[in-house]
Amino acid sequence: MSPAAEGLPHPFARPLRAGAVSLVSPVEFGRMLAAPEPPLVVDVRPPAERALARLPNDRSVPLSELPHRYGELPSGREVIVYDQFGSQARRAVEYLQRKGFPRSAALEGGLDEYARTVDPSIPRYTAGLSPGGLLLRQFPRADSGCLAYMAVDVATQQAVVIDPGVDVAPYQAALADGPWQLRAIIETHTHADHLAGHAALHASTGAPIYVSHRSPAQYPHERLREGDTVDVGPEAIHALETPGHTRDHLTLRLGRSIFTGDTLLIGACGRTDLGDGDPELLYESLTQKILRLDDATEVLPAHFGPHHALVDRYASSLGFERATNEALNQGSREAFLKYMTEGWPPKPEAFDRIVRTNLEA
């Protein structure tokens, strides 16, 4: 019997009805993995994708092999199936349930959503990964609430690190995970709240450091202006000048994602009174640059969590922020300027010293 006749994906197959397949949310799945008796986790992606990112202690049964291999799975046990974005796993579960696996379910949103919302240490990659694609990895620091990023072009093996923290061991370890060569280190802006890792990462890898042409940096660096690009394989990181949080702030666009630094955070935007910021410039940057992008744009900020009075989420979409972000919903330019200049706690004393250290040669 052909795989199509067995109910596996076919170009003419109807989309699944909502509710036709059992789903588990990424958060619920995280709880299940931590339970004393975790479910059997099955990856139905092809091996090429599995080499880029996977869940620990899972089992690989590519979807194309499922008709011949479903008998390997224990029918009495809970089985959670995953793929990259969730659609193929739903097909696999629909098939398994017909074959006598009533306790099978698909991970909603796939590995990508799980990495985005629950475990950012898992690399993410672009859709249609053949033969190359982009790996994207977030590095959250719970102690400081900082987020750094690494993007890798799988075909050319070139990597870029954005806003590294002063402890560069996590980036070095991630670079050693594959044959990745660090092509560039980019700072979205001069940070006031934490010591930056560009110098240490440059010292250990030789990769050049890119900053805004407006940065007063004393260390050797390449300058980025509006529209400049840093290539990551065939994709390029595009620089948008978004001054406001600081004068030298850049937002970096890579495909459908923007690395917003502290210009746009989840539910808020970065203060303008910590360095050389300016709320009027921030208003212009948000309304004339960021909000002109479409709602599906993924927002990847430089901070998260209670340390910065932010939510414990690592990514958002521009549409969600447009609808819910407090700073973006002040109603008028005047209200935004008032919001940015009143009611903030005092600036921590260490911030001026941190800025000076981050600019040193």
Ligand SMILES: [Fe+2]
């Ligand atoms: Fe900042």
